Amino acid sequence: MWQQNRIVGTGLFALDVILGADSRRLGSALGGSTGNVLSILGSLGWAATPVASFGQDPAGERLCNELQAIGADLRFVDFSSSQRTNVIYQHQLAHQIGSSPTHRFSFSCPCCGKKHYPVVECDDRIVNKALHGQSTTDVFYLDRPTKAGYELAKSYYESGALVVFEPSTAGDDEDLFSAILQNVHIIKYADERFHSFSRPLPSSILVEIQTLGPRGLRFRGPTSGGSWRQLSAFRLPEIEDTAGAGDWCTAGLVYSLQQNRVHAWNDLKESEVEHALAFGQALSSMNCLTRGARGLLGVLTPDEILSFAQQLCTGRDNHSSGPATASQLGKLAWQKAHTIAVSSTDPLEVCCQAR
Secondary structure (H helix, E strand, C coil): CCCCCEEEEECCCEEEEEECCCCCEEEEEEECHHHHHHHHHHHCCCEEEECEEEECCHHHHHHHHHHHHCCCCCCCEEEECCCCCCEEEEEECCCCCCCCCCEEEECECCCCCCECCCCCCCCHHHHHHHHHHCCCCCEEEECCCCHHHHHHHHHHHHCCCEEEECCCCCCCCHHHHHHHHCCCCEEEEECCCCCCCCCCCCCCCCEEEEECHHHCEEEECHHHCCCCEEECCCCCCCCCCCCCHHHHHHHHHHHHHHHCCCCCHHHCCHHHHHHHHHHHHHHHHHHCCCCCCCHHHHCCCHHHHHHHHHHHHHHHHHCCCHHHHHHHHHHHHHHHHCCCCCCCCCCCCCCCCCC
16 A cells, blocks of 8 residues: 655745845745755655644745645644745855855845844754654654754654754754754764764764755765765766755665665665765766756656656766766756746845744
8 A cells, every 4th residue: 555755854844035246036945954854745745744844924934835735734823923034045046157165154134234143943843743643754854953853853763753944053952962863863064064973973863964066065974984985976968056956965875775675774785875876976067067955856757757757867877877867957957947937036034034
């Protein structure tokens, strides 16, 4: 009997507002690492269950609408009149095709310059509601070291879920960060955030993944004897925007691992991890051909996305059709991306101007 895969996630949810190099508003969409990973997997057919708190404002309403559009389970999303929904401004940088970086992120309102620090914590009431209402899941994802994240990770880890932690910082509470690591199977981080962990990682962690930007990524775990194994990035004809690349990689990793799972997570083999990471890299590379953290979903259908990603992986495995497939994909995505109308360029009404 077919059963829909489920991912529960907590951490950073935000409204991403894309601004052109000339400060025009080019569009906006649900974002934040947790928001992106859950939205990508939801679009690919998974049941996505966010555990989060939004403000009672236009940005929060927009996030809710986008999550509803992918069929997300919103039982554990709280709306607070005392909270402002997170808004991230993605400033596109003037660049030549293929140059890096393509953007910069800011939490400062471009209207008045006021900075609003993101809210990523949930209160105990929402966490308890989630643990009672959704006691099991296939995958649990968190991107911030929060108390809510710890409670959820611990419970889902003990229930047999795959727990994936993708921190951008260790936070201010070292004990909390260490406690979360004790309940994690996969940890993934960017080399620009953590060069490496000075402390030994707990035995619960099966895979440590370090992303290296244009150089690809490397991973290691008990099955590799603690030695790093590197996977080069896919070669693409051009890069439009690298926003969301890491989130697509994570979503592809999780999608592939769950789809091809044949045994307990503790028996995960290095070859399975490598295959899943390659699939994630393929999705990541494809999204770089479009604008925005999830621009690919506006260019290709989910079935087309999965098919092209598999072609890229097969081509690289066979050392034959990879470059040709990448070139074909680049032309297709480039052509379709440029048929999408640029959204309204009216003044922003999503930060200090809106309540």
